[in-house]
Amino acid sequence: MKVFLKILFGAILVVMVWINVRAMLAMNLLASLPLFSANPWAVATLYDAYCGFLTFWVWVAYKERAAWVKGLWFLLVMGLGNMAMAAYVLKELFKLKPEEPVWNLLQRRA
Numbered sequence: 001m002k003v004f005l006k007i008l009f010g011a012i013l014v015v016m017v018w019i020n021v022r023a024m025l026a027m028n029l030l031a032s033l034p035l036f037s038a039n040p041w042a043v044a045t046l047y048d049a050y051c052g053f054l055t056f057w058v059w060v061a062y063k064e065r066a067a068w069v070k071g072l073w074f075l076l077v078m079g080l081g082n083m084a085m086a087a088y089v090l091k092e093l094f095k096l097k098p099e100e101p102v103w104n105l106l107q108r109r110a
Contacts, residue, residue: 002093010086054078060074
């Protein structure tokens with residue numbers, strides 16, 4: 001299961017980096033702002049994404065002890081979205097010892 005999760009979140013990270021670089025090269029983000037005002041589904045999708053990012057960050061805040069680390073991950077998750085989320089899960093997966101069950105990933109470390 002750990003190997004599957006490492007592959008899954010590694011793939012998510014690679015795909016998200018690739019699609020964001022591709023989008024940046026194709027169009028300036030600020031040039032797409034009229035899209036958001038003209039399309040209510042674009043706005044709903046952004047709200048949905050950022051509510052998901054906030055939900056994920058609450059778990060990160062639970063796991064991390066230092067306030068500055070919590071703050072750093074907040075900025076990363078809100079700024080990079082799924083790229084930061086995949087990177088965080090990979091970081092936590094690689095911290096697991098071989099004998100640890102994958103569900104330890106969800107818990108705060110002592």
